Amino acid sequence: MTADVTIYRFILDKSDDEVSYLAALLSADEVERAGRFHFDIHRKRYIVGRAMLRTTLSRILGTAPRKLQFAYSQYGKPTLEGDLRFNLSHSDSYAVLAVAAGCDVGVDVERVRRDDDLIPLARRFFSPAEVEQLTALPADEQTMAFFRCWTRKEAYIKADGAGLSIPLDAFSVALGRGDVPRLSGQGTEGWAVDSIETEPGYVGAVVAHAAELRLRYRVPALQSTSRPALQPPLWPIAAASVS
Ligand SMILES: CC(C)(COP(=O)(O)OP(=O)(O)OC[C@H]1O[C@@H](n2cnc3c(N)ncnc32)[C@H](O)[C@@H]1OP(=O)(O)O)[C@@H](O)C(=O)NCCC(=O)NCCS
Numbered sequence: 001m002t003a004d005v006t007i008y009r010f011i012l013d014k015s016d017d018e019v020s021y022l023a024a025l026l027s028a029d030e031v032e033r034a035g036r037f038h039f040d041i042h043r044k045r046y047i048v049g050r051a052m053l054r055t056t057l058s059r060i061l062g063t064a065p066r067k068l069q070f071a072y073s074q075y076g077k078p079t080l081e082g083d084l085r086f087n088l089s090h091s092d093s094y095a096v097l098a099v100a101a102g103c104d105v106g107v108d109v110e111r112v113r114r115d116d117d118l119i120p121l122a123r124r125f126f127s128p129a130e131v132e133q134l135t136a137l138p139a140d141e142q143t144m145a146f147f148r149c150w151t152r153k154e155a156y157i158k159a160d161g162a163g164l165s166i167p168l169d170a171f172s173v174a175l176g177r178g179d180v181p182r183l184s185g186q187g188t189e190g191w192a193v194d195s196i197e198t199e200p201g202y203v204g205a206v207v208a209h210a211a212e213l214r215l216r217y218r219v220p221a222l223q224s225t226s227r228p229a230l231q232p233p234l235w236p237i238a239a240a241s242v243s
Helices: 016-023 028-034 040-061 118-125 128-136 139-160
Strands: 002-011 084-091 094-101 105-111 171-173 183-185 192-196 202-208 212-218
Touching (some): 002 040, 002 105, 002 202, 016 040, 040 094, 094 202, 105 139, 118 128, 128 139, 139 171, 139 192, 139 202, 192 212, 202 212
Parallel strands (some): 002 212
Antiparallel strands (some): 084 094, 105 202, 171 183, 192 202
């Protein structure tokens, strides 16, 4: 089975006017959560992320953004009733949303940073096979390989939905520049992983419950404050489908 996964990428930093407009699309519990952020920048990014999530999904489903009612898994993964699966990830001002039909999906994006602590972090969180692959690489390839590994692992635990209750060292990903992305180890059978194209300076990965993935990139439904006209539903015609 091949899963079609649609990837939407967007910037979270918007003007105050845009943030105010977008905040009106959120549910009461999201507004309440937004109010709990300590820093304004994080509050605004959360609002924009949730509003973009709502407008994109509502356009696919042909419903109003505010009408979407998210349920939350035991580990906090937002879901909707029905066949449409999605997952959001953000790093600094950049966000990626993955949408698929009928198969669980997870996505992760991270801003690449060069740091002396990456190898110690890898030793703490990655599997022994991953640490071995990483440390065998030339030094100038290790940073990107680290983030490839991190995002692939994170996308898997987000696809599964169980978050950090899955031991990170119990499964492995391929992390070399030319390696075919794949997962192995505990529970990973039946899941496929791939890299996603991102802005320069970021690395991203997506995982779905399928034998292989077919990715396509779309512009999010709402790019600016221009009021989202009620669009004809794209779902189920154009949304990700499973074949
Ligand atoms: C919460 C967690 C699911 C993702 O955290 P993260 O990487 O910091 O954040 P991301 O931006 O990728 O994802 C956050 C979004 O995922 C969604 N999400 C929340 N809980 C989730 C879960 N259990 N499963 C899947 N998605 C989840 C939400 O939409 C959330 O964003 P929002 O609340 O603003 O809408 C979890 O995996 C975590 O805490 N990770 C910590 C990082 C870590 O130690 N990683 C080690 C990797 S080797």
